[in-house]
Amino acid sequence: MVELLPSILSADFAHLAAQIAAAERGGGTAIHVDIMDGHFVPNLTLGPPVVASLRKATRLPLDCHLMIDNPNEYIAAFAEAGADWVSVHYEACPHLHRTLQLILHHGMKPGVVVNPATRVDIIVEILPMVHHVLVMSVNPGFGGQEFIPFSLDKIRQLARIRRELKLSFKIEVDGGVAHDTVAAVVQAGAELLVAGSAVFGAGQPERDARTLLAAARKAANSKTAVRKSKIHS
Ligand code: DX5
Ligand code: ZN
Numbered sequence: 001m002v003e004l005l006p007s008i009l010s011a012d013f014a015h016l017a018a019q020i021a022a023a024e025r026g027g028g029t030a031i032h033v034d035i036m037d038g039h040f041v042p043n044l045t046l047g048p049p050v051v052a053s054l055r056k057a058t059r060l061p062l063d064c065h066l067m068i069d070n071p072n073e074y075i076a077a078f079a080e081a082g083a084d085w086v087s088v089h090y091e092a093c094p095h096l097h098r099t100l101q102l103i104l105h106h107g108m109k110p111g112v113v114v115n116p117a118t119r120v121d122i123i124v125e126i127l128p129m130v131h132h133v134l135v136m137s138v139n140p141g142f143g144g145q146e147f148i149p150f151s152l153d154k155i156r157q158l159a160r161i162r163r164e165l166k167l168s169f170k171i172e173v174d175g176g177v178a179h180d181t182v183a184a185v186v187q188a189g190a191e192l193l194v195a196g197s198a199v200f201g202a203g204q205p206e207r208d209a210r211t212l213l214a215a216a217r218k219a220a221n222s223k224t225a226v227r228k229s230k231i232h233s
Helices: 013-025 048-057 071-081 096-105 120-129 151-164 182-188 205-232
Strands: 003-006 031-036 062-067 085-089 109-114 132-136 170-174 192-195
Touching: 003 031, 003 205, 013 048, 013 205, 031 048, 048 062, 048 071, 062 071, 062 109, 062 192, 071 085, 071 096, 085 096, 085 132, 096 109, 096 120, 109 120, 120 132, 120 151, 132 151, 132 192, 151 170, 151 182, 182 192, 182 205, 192 205
Parallel strands: 003 192, 031 062, 062 085, 085 109, 109 132, 132 170, 170 192
Antiparallel strands: none
C-alpha cells in the first residue's frame, strides 16, 4: 500500500497547522519533517520545539528526517517533543547500530537514510532492526531538486534484499518525487513517498496531494496487475 508523506520543507511556515491539515485532507498519512543543522547539510531548518508544536497540530505520525551531525545527542529531545519515526543518515553515524538502538529505546520507529552516492548493500546487517529505509533521490539539503534516476536501481535492489531476507522494513523515497517520477518510484518498489514541492509548491496542498497520491496508487495497481498476470501465465 503506497502512502504519501508531505514534507513541510516547502510549506508556508507561518501557517503550518493549516497547511498540514490540508495535506492530510488530500490523503497524506504521515508528516515528513526535515531537520537540518548547517553542518551535515548546507542548510538550516528546525528542531525539537517546532516538532513539539506540530505534535499539537496533528494526530498523524511525525516522520523526522535528521540531516544532522551527532544525532545521538538529540534523540531524547525529539522523543520528548513527540516524534514518532526518526531516521538518521548512514553517513552521519559512525556507530549506526548504537544510534538505532537509542531511537528504539526511546520508543520511536527507527529509520536509516542513504545519500545518493551510498550503496544500499552497505546497510544489510542493520535492516532487521529498522522500520524504514529512506533512499535519498536528491542530495539532501534543499527542496525542489531534480530526481536522480539511478535511485530507482537502489530501490529495486532494496526490494530484492527485503524479499530474499524475508524482512518487513518499508522503503521510503525522498527528493524530486512529483507527477513525472512517482509512477517509476512506485513501480521500483517504494511505498512511502515523500513530497515537498509537489504538494506545497503551488499553494494548493489538498488538491496537489490528492492528485499525486492518485497517480501513485494507479502505478501501484498496475504493478499488482502485472504480477498477477505473470502468476497466471
Ligand atoms: C531534502 C529533504 C526533502 C525535501 C524534498 O533534503 O530531505 O524531504 O523536502 O523536497 P522535494 O519533494 O521538493 O524534492
Ligand atoms: Zn527529507
